[in-house]
Amino acid sequence: MFTSFSLAELENAEHLERLREEVRAFLRAELEAGAYTREPSGWDRYDAGFSRKVAAKGWIGMTWPKQYGGHEKSSLERYVVTEELLAAGAPVRAHWLADRQFGPLLLSCGSEDQKRTYLPRIAAGECYVCVGMSEPDSGSDLASIKTKATKVDGGWRVTGRKVWTSYAHKAHLMNLFARTAPFDEKNRHEGVTQFIVDLDWPGITISPIYNLAGDHDFNEVVFDDVFIPDDRVIGEVGNGWKQVSGELAHERAGSERWLNAYGVLVHLLDSAGADLDRADAEKIGRLVTHLWTLHRMSFSLAGLLNQGITPAVEAALVKDLGNQFDQDIPEAARQVMQEEDRAKLPDEDRFNEMLDRALLYAPSYPIRGGTREILRGIIARGLGLR
Amino acid sequence: MSDAMLTDSAARLFRDLCTREVTEAAEAGTWPRELWNALTDTGLAAAAQSDTGVGTVDLCALARVLGAYAAPVPLVETWLAQRMLAAANLSAVDGALTIGPVLRRDNLKLERASGGWRLSGSLKRIPWGRDAETLVLIADADDGARTVVVKKPQGWTHDWSYAREPRDAVRFDRLPVSEEDTGKGWNRSELFFNGALFRTQSMAGAMERALELTVAYAKERVQFGRLIGKFQAVQQQISAMASQVAAGSAVAQSAAEANAERLARFEIAAAKARIGEAVAVVAGVAHQVHAAMGFTHEHTLHRSTRRLWAWRDEFGTETEWQAWVGRVAAQLGGEGLWRYVVAASKPDMGAALP
Numbered sequence: 118m119f120t121s122f123s124l125a126e127l128e129n130a131e132h133l134e135r136l137r138e139e140v141r142a143f144l145r146a147e148l149e150a151g152a153y154t155r156e157p158s159g160w161d162r163y164d165a166g167f168s169r170k171v172a173a174k175g176w177i178g179m180t181w182p183k184q185y186g187g188h189e190k191s192s193l194e195r196y197v198v199t200e201e202l203l204a205a206g207a208p209v210r211a212h213w214l215a216d217r218q219f220g221p222l223l224l225s226c227g228s229e230d231q232k233r234t235y236l237p238r239i240a241a242g243e244c245y246v247c248v249g250m251s252e253p254d255s256g257s258d259l260a261s262i263k264t265k266a267t268k269v270d271g272g273w274r275v276t277g278r279k280v281w282t283s284y285a286h287k288a289h290l291m292n293l294f295a296r297t298a299p300f301d302e303k304n305r306h307e308g309v310t311q312f313i314v315d316l317d318w319p320g321i322t323i324s325p326i327y328n329l330a331g332d333h334d335f336n337e338v339v340f341d342d343v344f345i346p347d348d349r350v351i352g353e354v355g356n357g358w359k360q361v362s363g364e365l366a367h368e369r370a371g372s373e374r375w376l377n378a379y380g381v382l383v384h385l386l387d388s389a390g391a392d393l394d395r396a397d398a399e400k401i402g403r404l405v406t407h408l409w410t411l412h413r414m415s416f417s418l419a420g421l422l423n424q425g426i427t428p429a430v431e432a433a434l435v436k437d438l439g440n441q442f443d444q445d446i447p448e449a450a451r452q453v454m455q456e457e458d459r460a461k462l463p464d465e466d467r468f469n470e471m472l473d474r475a476l477l478y479a480p481s482y483p484i485r486g487g488t489r490e491i492l493r494g495i496i497a498r499g500l501g502l503r
Numbered sequence: 504m505s506d507a508m509l510t511d512s513a514a515r516l517f518r519d520l521c522t523r524e525v526t527e528a529a530e531a532g533t534w535p536r537e538l539w540n541a542l543t544d545t546g547l548a549a550a551a552q553s554d555t556g557v558g559t560v561d562l563c564a565l566a567r568v569l570g571a572y573a574a575p576v577p578l579v580e581t582w583l584a585q586r587m588l589a590a591a592n593l594s595a596v597d598g599a600l601t602i603g604p605v606l607r608r609d610n611l612k613l614e615r616a617s618g619g620w621r622l623s624g625s626l627k628r629i630p631w632g633r634d635a636e637t638l639v640l641i642a643d644a645d646d647g648a649r650t651v652v653v654k655k656p657q658g659w660t661h662d663w664s665y666a667r668e669p670r671d672a673v674r675f676d677r678l679p680v681s682e683e684d685t686g687k688g689w690n691r692s693e694l695f696f697n698g699a700l701f702r703t704q705s706m707a708g709a710m711e712r713a714l715e716l717t718v719a720y721a722k723e724r725v726q727f728g729r730l731i732g733k734f735q736a737v738q739q740q741i742s743a744m745a746s747q748v749a750a751g752s753a754v755a756q757s758a759a760e761a762n763a764e765r766l767a768r769f770e771i772a773a774a775k776a777r778i779g780e781a782v783a784v785v786a787g788v789a790h791q792v793h794a795a796m797g798f799t800h801e802h803t804l805h806r807s808t809r810r811l812w813a814w815r816d817e818f819g820t821e822t823e824w825q826a827w828v829g830r831v832a833a834q835l836g837g838e839g840l841w842r843y844v845v846a847a848s849k850p851d852m853g854a855a856l857p
Contacts, residue, residue: 134846137845200845382837383840386832386833386835386840387836391836393830395826397829398827399825399826400825401832401833402776402824402825402826402831403828403829405831405832405840405844406772406773406777406825409754409769409773409844410750410777413753413754413757414750414753434746434749437743438746438750493738493742494735494739494742497732497741497742500745502718502721502732503733
């Protein structure tokens with residue numbers, strides 16, 4: 118694992134370096150114009166205006182074909198752009214899931230009509246998507262979902278309840294997972310179908326679930342006999358499980374799995390000053406060695422994706438290590454800058470605000486996008502243990 | 504030879520000659536003559552001499568193979584010495600070589616004397632000191648750091664690492680050194696960083712072997728009527744271990760590639776720190792899964808884990824390197840850090856030894 122993929126050639130690619138500079142120049146201008154403020158993690162801040170500016174730069178749907186509004190860039194170019202956006206704490210959440218998951222899903226499984234309808238709007242930064250997988254009694258166990266779609270004339274009737282649906286209250290579409298065949302213990306992964314749902318359809322109720330930081334990101338989405346026309350089925354009826362497997366590698370491979378608390382490290386370095394004692398230097402240095410390692414591992418995954426390889430096990434491995442890093446940052450930060458030190462910071466220093474937020478969000482990092490236990494199960498399978 | 508052929512032939516050689524008997528004899532103090540002769544005959548022992556064309560990345564890949572097979576020979580030390588000789592424009596020297604000082608506290612002095620130079624000072628923890636035919640050392644002279652070639656000295660005090668590899672002490676008291684046995688090349692910092700780079704590679708190899716042994720054991724050992732690898736608790740532990748091995752492997756590779764172009768101080772420091780940190784989990788889980796069996800001298804696991812424990816302490820522990828990296832980061836500041844970390848080519852931040 119990871120030994121066979123050399124970065125030597127890819128690192129020397131000058132066009133990637135130029136692209137990084139281009140993204141940095143854009144972000145600097147936006148920051149100076151007050152269009153956004155740095156967050157510990159950009160990808161949970163929603164700003165449709167900012168997403169449209171990112172789209173105007175050609176940075177949404179980067180790898181998609183031009184005929185669908187994409188830009189036919191490489192996975193490495195996409196990687197560089199997203200990494201720079203996230204490291205700068207830019208608010209990219211509005212378009213994030215549509216760009217990362219939903220677009221690639223439609224490209225691999227969607228109908229021609231679906232591709233023409235949705236992909237150009239997504240690439241323009243005008244269509245946002247949420248994912249309707251989790252349910253009250255099935256968190257990581259996707260096969261156990263109960264939301265039921267019954268075949269009717271011209272479409273399907275859906276009844277059920279989705280939870281932990283991030284930004285359903287702001288998105289245009291949901292990628293809904295529903296059962297289209299009765300649950301069969303022997304074939305747990307059969308009979309799940311993916312649908313494209315307009316969130317303003319009659320019968321859909323969206324209610325907030327506040328998180329422990331007091332923020333509204335999660336929602337409960339109730340489907341009460343909602344009609345979905347046939348042309349909204351993604352791929353094949355009953356094939357949802359297989360379709361989602363490829364999607365999850367995209368979900369886990371990226372730098373968003375280890376840049377959730379990075380803003381805290383940036384502010385920590387500035388607040389702690391240049392004259393560190395040995396213990397603090399060790400704590401900060403340890404974080405930096407992890408940052409460098411994760412960047413290299415993640416970049417090499419982008420290289421694999423670019424070769425058309427879906428690195429499911431490696432992606433699980435990077436997410437597991439990355440989420441630990443996300444949690445280590447606020448832990449180290451609170452040890453380096455203790456209450457006494459934090460109280461001394463001037464009012465305009467944002468370190469305290471960043472630390473609060475990252476510490477409160479830390480429990481969520483190894484849960485969303487596949488829990489640590491599930492990821493380790495995937496790694497164990499990769500090692501031939503299951 | 505292509506790089507893959509080079510590492511394949513090294514792997515074959517180690518597999519055939521680095522047997523239990525050879526290792527046990529070496530750990531009891533017998534020089535593994537046959538193994539060393541084979542390394543000499545195949546050219547591997549001379550792989551870092553300046554005319555071989557074997558680059559840093561390939562040498563690092565070979566150091567990884569050495570680590571995977573826990574080969575009890577001063578191959579990495581010989582290569583480091585060959586590179587020091589080349590850097591100082593001194594003639595290549597055949598045979599088993601070693602280097603020094605390896606501790607920051609040890610200082611050698613080289614003084615002008617009639618007809619040449621005199622070398623003084625003491626060295627500790629010199630790898631395979633007693634077995635080396637020649638020592639290539641860095642000493643402080645009045646014109647700065649000098650590389651010094653010393654033929655097999657007498658008077659070694661024997662010591663050992665956790666892995667029972669010789670780590671010996673010797674003293675020089677105005678030892679005569681001729682003009683042709685000294686030149687200007689690396690300084691001590693360069694030796695220390697290169698030492699850390701090569702130890703990192705061998706550690707990556709040892710980690711991969713420990714994982715391989717652990718997975719294999721989990722697939723054959725039955726307890727409570729099931730293979731232990733079928734228990735979720737065991738799977739979770741081994742997966743956590745695999746993540747650390749993958750991280751260690753990736754940093755080792757990255758440091759090797761970065762160092763092909765320049766002395767990549769940041770990448771080496773970060774890699775030695777990261778892989779050193781990984782050892783606790785890797786060795787910990789490997790032994791936990793092997794249980795009592797892995798704690799026996801009979802089992803081969805300890806050949807890998809004892810080396811991981813020994814090598815993580817040499818050329819800087821993880822906390823020493825973390826502190827070094829932390830100081831570099833503090834100089835860079837919040838905004839500068841990111842730019843530096845992701846840049847393909849990183850300017851030297853000037854922090855010398857950790």
